[in-house]
Amino acid sequence: MTVEHETLTRVARELAALPVAEEDLSSVQRQVERGVEALRALDELDLAEVEPPVAYRVV
Amino acid sequence: MPELHWLSVTELARAIATRAVSPVEVVRAHLERIEALDGKLRAFIALFADQALAAAKAAEAAAANGEALGPLHGVPIGLKDLYDVQGVVTTGGSSFLDRPAAGDSTVARRLREAGAILLGKLNLHEFAYGPEGINRTYGTSWNPWDATTHRLPGGSSSGSGVAVAAGLCPAAMGSDTGGSIRIPAALCGIVGLKPTYGRVSRAGVLPLAWSLDHAGPMTRTVADAALLLRVLAGYDPRDPTTSVLPVADYPAALEAPVKGLRVGLLREGFLETADREVQGLVAAALKALEGFGCAIQEVSLPHTKYVPAASYAIIAAEAMAFHEPLLKRHAAEYAPDVRQRLLTGQFLLATQYLKGQRVRRLLCRDVEEAFTRVDCLLAPTLPVAAPPIEAERVTINGESHARRQAFLRYTRPFNLTGHPVVSVPCGFTGEGLPVGMQIVGRPFDEVTILRLAYAYEQATEWHRRRPPAP
Numbered sequence: 161m162t163v164e165h166e167t168l169t170r171v172a173r174e175l176a177a178l179p180v181a182e183e184d185l186s187s188v189q190r191q192v193e194r195g196v197e198a199l200r201a202l203d204e205l206d207l208a209e210v211e212p213p214v215a216y217r218v219v
Numbered sequence: 220m221p222e223l224h225w226l227s228v229t230e231l232a233r234a235i236a237t238r239a240v241s242p243v244e245v246v247r248a249h250l251e252r253i254e255a256l257d258g259k260l261r262a263f264i265a266l267f268a269d270q271a272l273a274a275a276k277a278a279e280a281a282a283a284n285g286e287a288l289g290p291l292h293g294v295p296i297g298l299k300d301l302y303d304v305q306g307v308v309t310t311g312g313s314s315f316l317d318r319p320a321a322g323d324s325t326v327a328r329r330l331r332e333a334g335a336i337l338l339g340k341l342n343l344h345e346f347a348y349g350p351e352g353i354n355r356t357y358g359t360s361w362n363p364w365d366a367t368t369h370r371l372p373g374g375s376s377s378g379s380g381v382a383v384a385a386g387l388c389p390a391a392m393g394s395d396t397g398g399s400i401r402i403p404a405a406l407c408g409i410v411g412l413k414p415t416y417g418r419v420s421r422a423g424v425l426p427l428a429w430s431l432d433h434a435g436p437m438t439r440t441v442a443d444a445a446l447l448l449r450v451l452a453g454y455d456p457r458d459p460t461t462s463v464l465p466v467a468d469y470p471a472a473l474e475a476p477v478k479g480l481r482v483g484l485l486r487e488g489f490l491e492t493a494d495r496e497v498q499g500l501v502a503a504a505l506k507a508l509e510g511f512g513c514a515i516q517e518v519s520l521p522h523t524k525y526v527p528a529a530s531y532a533i534i535a536a537e538a539m540a541f542h543e544p545l546l547k548r549h550a551a552e553y554a555p556d557v558r559q560r561l562l563t564g565q566f567l568l569a570t571q572y573l574k575g576q577r578v579r580r581l582l583c584r585d586v587e588e589a590f591t592r593v594d595c596l597l598a599p600t601l602p603v604a605a606p607p608i609e610a611e612r613v614t615i616n617g618e619s620h621a622r623r624q625a626f627l628r629y630t631r632p633f634n635l636t637g638h639p640v641v642s643v644p645c646g647f648t649g650e651g652l653p654v655g656m657q658i659v660g661r662p663f664d665e666v667t668i669l670r671l672a673y674a675y676e677q678a679t680e681w682h683r684r685r686p687p688a689p
Contacts, residue, residue, distance in 0.1 A: 168566070172562075172565065176565035184562060188566075191560065191563040192566045195535065195567070199575075201524075207581075212580065213583070
């Protein structure tokens with residue numbers, strides 16, 4: 161899959177907190193693409209009964 | 220008596236308590252060694268020479284006056300530069316953090332209360348976000364096992380690994396979010412202990428990823444790791460993730476027999492993908508454990524293949540959440556590799572982060588299931604020994620792999636699960652570079668992994684080898 165530079169800069173500008181400088185774009189693009197690809201592999205898991213371990217203790 | 224800088228924490232504490240040696244001599248010996256070697260090794264970011272000598276003189280007087288002495292009385296210890304020490308800037312290995320810490324981290328306070336003398340702050344991969352130990356601001360620490368080629372020390376606790384291995388301090392504190400204690404420990408030929416999540420307080424430690432960060436000691440012997448854990452472990456109201464479970468007497472438990480312990484070998488996804496030389500050394504270690512009467516059986520963790528994705532989602536999101544305000548003011552001052560890695564975190568969806576957290580639960584179940592059949596797990600710490608600093612890729616059994624992914628492959632699973640792990644030296648490659656293996660325990664069962672590591676260490680000579688003079 162590919163993520164266009166334009167998409168990254170627009171998302172960064174309009175939705176995210178920080179702009180991505182020109183010199184970082186290619187590296188960030190590669191890492192986002194690799195990350196998205198890796199995360200897609202999680203779609204094959206059945207997580208219906210799995211609660212994330214992030215619940216706060218009351219005390 | 221051997222040279223003071225090669226004595227262990229346990230030996231130094233005993234020698235100081237019996238007044239066989241003065242803390243002033245001990246601190247001077249280490250300062251002289253740092254002066255002689257650290258220009259090349261670049262382990263220290265800040266040295267507390269005057270304060271350490273003053274503390275040593277006070278420690279000497281206390282010993283002479285017969286005062287009650289703590290278990291680390293007069294022993295110099297270094298801290299990765301993520302740990303706050305009152306009045307000193309915690310740089311995080313960066314060029315721009317410049318505010319002195321208002322107080323001590325809980326770890327620094329507990330070390331002082333036990334009588335330790337804080338020697339200085341140690342180098343690291345900038346903000347602990349990298350397993351190689353590269354630092355462009357302070358220079359990348361030099362792995363002491365190769366005097367001629369600049370090899371990676373491993374990270375992120377690179378200065379801690381190098382300083383302990385080279386005899387600049389007998390012990391140091393590291394932190395471990397994806398392997399940052401165990402990786403430099405293995406590549407530098409020392410012991411690295413990642414305690415159970417919640418066993419050692421992280422209050423006053425600059426975070427990388429809150430739900431994965433662990434604080435722990437790096438030492439030259441297993442007994443020293445046990446001694447430091449005894450001092451450091453326990454509930455801390457400043458860190459809500461710390462546990463109220465009682466702290467064991469880890470040093471006293473080391474000598475208990477290991478006969479009958481069931482050891483689960485992680486082959487699938489771990490040993491089988493390591494370099495053949497590493498495989499051979501771990502196989503020899505397994506034979507030694509069998510010789511002690513341990514029962515070895517293979518176990519597998521079916522969800523291991525999802526670890527990189529889950530780790531990525533969690534670290535990227537949590538690290539960016541912490542660094543966002545700093546990045547807004549200092550983006551250009553970050554190391555490019557760290558800045559770029561951080562920026563990817565803002566393109567993650569909250570649902571992806573939570574998916575990573577749910578996968579984490581599956582992996583915990585895998586490990587829990589394995590622990591119904593065995594008492595500890597065993598795997599190499601890394602698939603390779605220390606590569607030269609310029610090698611962006613490493614060759615494993617003839618195949619080229621991205622260095623970063625290869626370094627993290629075997630350590631990251633146990634940051635997700637939070638289980639305690641000790642990495643101990645298990646031999647040297649043909650090139651004379653150290654190799655480490657991990658022993659993983661049940662939650663809060665540091666006693667068992669330290670006991671097994673100690674038995675193995677006592678039966679081998681790896682921990683007695685010293686790196687060549689740089």
